[in-house]
Amino acid sequence: MTLQPVPELQHRTVLLEEAVDALAIAGERADGVYLDGTFGRGGHSRAILARLGARGRLIAFDKDPLAIATAQQIADPRFEIVHDSFATLDEALAARGIAQVDGVLMDLGISSPQVDDAARGFSFRLDGPLDMRMDTTRGVSAADWLATADEQTIAKVIRDYGEERFALQIAKKIVARRAVEPISSTRQLAALVAQAVKTREKGKDPATRTFQAVRIFVNQELEELEIGLEKAFRQMAQHGRLVVISFHSLEDRIVKQFMASKAHAPQPDRRLPIRAADLPRPAARLLGRVKPGDAEVTANPRARSAVMRSIERLEAAGAQP
Numbered sequence: 001m002t003l004q005p006v007p008e009l010q011h012r013t014v015l016l017e018e019a020v021d022a023l024a025i026a027g028e029r030a031d032g033v034y035l036d037g038t039f040g041r042g043g044h045s046r047a048i049l050a051r052l053g054a055r056g057r058l059i060a061f062d063k064d065p066l067a068i069a070t071a072q073q074i075a076d077p078r079f080e081i082v083h084d085s086f087a088t089l090d091e092a093l094a095a096r097g098i099a100q101v102d103g104v105l106m107d108l109g110i111s112s113p114q115v116d117d118a119a120r121g122f123s124f125r126l127d128g129p130l131d132m133r134m135d136t137t138r139g140v141s142a143a144d145w146l147a148t149a150d151e152q153t154i155a156k157v158i159r160d161y162g163e164e165r166f167a168l169q170i171a172k173k174i175v176a177r178r179a180v181e182p183i184s185s186t187r188q189l190a191a192l193v194a195q196a197v198k199t200r201e202k203g204k205d206p207a208t209r210t211f212q213a214v215r216i217f218v219n220q221e222l223e224e225l226e227i228g229l230e231k232a233f234r235q236m237a238q239h240g241r242l243v244v245i246s247f248h249s250l251e252d253r254i255v256k257q258f259m260a261s262k263a264h265a266p267q268p269d270r271r272l273p274i275r276a277a278d279l280p281r282p283a284a285r286l287l288g289r290v291k292p293g294d295a296e297v298t299a300n301p302r303a304r305s306a307v308m309r310s311i312e313r314l315e316a317a318g319a320q321p
């Protein structure tokens, strides 16, 4: 099936000014190389381009073919779009002969046009094919995975990525149901989950956790985040900035731990006679944690769970392993 964009579905960029400010695109750095790991509908990318100098470059990534179609409409010689995961950013840079980047932005998760398009299968509120792939040109859909995975694996995914107490009960329902008929729609999955989840969380549909879990698994979101963070930092120039917006605690934990690991130098054995000047220095400095203000959350309720963290690289790439 070829996907068609639904023109009325828009994405409201979260923490637009804050994220682009955190990249510190000014002075000499305006002619640097920046990566937008998650183009979406290009809200951040356009704001980055507005601040870039004439010799600056912006290379954006997205897994979603409809995001790519939007990006291809940007006619700016400083801009390029790559249809791939940001986890492959090293290959994209090597192919262009670029050794170092000055800033990397990742605005994680899915965009509103993805959630709000029933044909993508991300939403338990809309009935559609149970797909959930960001990149519909490759990989295994949620329906195909649920048709073949064993009960223990399904339960583990729902428990680990959805932090769902009723994971095993949900997995049992899925396995029992698929023996009768294929589970191919979002509505079928939401209904099975509702039968298995015995307690209700205030303001939360019982399917929320399971849909989040299956989506994370189908798109390998946490693995790609870990790879992307490492690769981004490895290629970061001195004073380069890494800025990441996450939308749930599993992502934020990975980002927080990654940034902390770069901002804290390994401590040598205290019994060793090492002068202060010779102590290992941290590779990065934390720039803090930012959440959307009340006005943004009121205007865009999806911003509610966003957390932005950023760091600045202190040593040039290659100076430390």
Ligand SMILES: C[S@@+](CC[C@H](N)C(=O)[O-])C[C@H]1O[C@@H](n2cnc3c(N)ncnc32)[C@H](O)[C@@H]1O
Pocket (backbone or CB within 6 Å): 011, 012, 013, 014, 037, 038, 039, 040, 041, 042, 043, 044, 045, 061, 062, 063, 064, 067, 084, 085, 086, 087, 107, 108, 109, 110, 111, 134, 224, 225
């Ligand atoms: C929250 S939206 C980004 C919105 C964007 N900042 C804007 O202002 O329009 C996340 C986007 O990142 C894409 N995405 C998520 N994980 C990705 C990954 N590992 N590599 C590339 N794109 C990814 C999704 O397909 C989606 O289009």
